Amino acid sequence: MAKRVPVGELLVLVLLLLAPKTKAMSITRGHNKSRGKESSGSSDEGGAISFCLSWRLAVEANNVVAWPTVPPQCSRYVETYMINGQYDRDLDLIVEVILAYVNQTFLLGDAMDAWILDVDDTCISNIYYYKGKKYGCDPYDPFSFRTWAMKGGCPAIPSVLRLFNILVDKGFKVFLLTGRDEETLGQVTRNNLHNQGFIGYERLILRSSAYKGKSAMKYKSDVRKQLEDQGYRIWGNVGDQWSDIQGDYLGNRTFKLPNPMYFVP
Known part of the structure; x- marks a missing residue:
């Protein structure tokens, strides 16, 4: 006859098994959030450079005047x-x-x-x-x-x-x-x-x-x-x-x- 495991011990065992996965998910979320911030910063910088390239072209072509x-x-x-x-x-x-x-x-x-x-x-x-x-x-x-x-x-x-x-x-x-x-x-x-x-x-x-x-x-x-x-x-x-x-x-x-x-x- 199989030995019955007390419910309390079983719950502790489940939590221990889930802990590494939960920690990994937390790290992944944090990493993704950080990457999102970096991506947003890069996007903002890239947008400014793109605008300035277009602005300089318009200036040199004399489309933007009296600036x-x-x-x-x-x-x-x-x-x-x-x-x-x-x-x-x-x-x-x-x-x-x-x-x-x-x-x-x-x-x-x-x-x-x-x-x-x-x-x-x-x-x-x-x-x-x-x-x-x-x-x-x-x-x-x-x-x-x-x-x-x-x-x-x-x-x-x-x-x-x-x-x-x-x-x-x-x-x-x-x-x-x-x-x-x-x-x-x-x-x-x-x-x-x-x-x-x-x-x-x-x-x-x-x-x-x-x-x-x-x-x-x-x-x-x-x-x-x-x-x-x-x-x-x-x-x-x-x-x-x-x-x-x-x-x-x-x-x-x-x-x-x-x-x-x-x-x-």
Whole structure:
């Protein structure tokens, strides 16, 4: 006859058998909950990156205009783009495209074949200034920027310096056209450009008092008209802002360099 096990002992035995399984289920639930939080965090981060990629594309395509600052959630994205190599690779590719076009042009030999290059964030970089402005998330401060520019410490953008030297060597008259104020920033800008290797350009053109308060597009269009009236043939026009390459008297080709840090109307 089989020995009967007391009910109390049987209950204890069942609980002991179930304990490891219950503990495992508890751990699994906790792990899944933790993974859910991690997944949610990754999803949020991925969503921000996706938005910022789309935002930058819209900016560079000039579909988003007159934007006052970089969206706050894109500060890290813009920083990564600007300093981790992609910005430089984009510039290198664009300059190669420009040079392919340059190699297809033929100078007439009358010293009237011209190119126009913008200055800020085309020839020389303001990346160190904008680093302190959260890469464009802070509103533009003209006094602060003027103080920065007065130091004359903007580094050359290597790929554009290479383009500049090739244009000069080929015999093009290169005009550097900037919205910087002629009276307050003229000499320091000349010195900055010279110190960074921009030597041999035809003329540095700065904004005179006559264009104070005028849009960059209006100002630069008028300057290009003056150059064409003087007989220059503008083969190419390069800038980081759409206002550098829009308007009138644009020349034969325009080339837009990337700049997701600020917008100039």
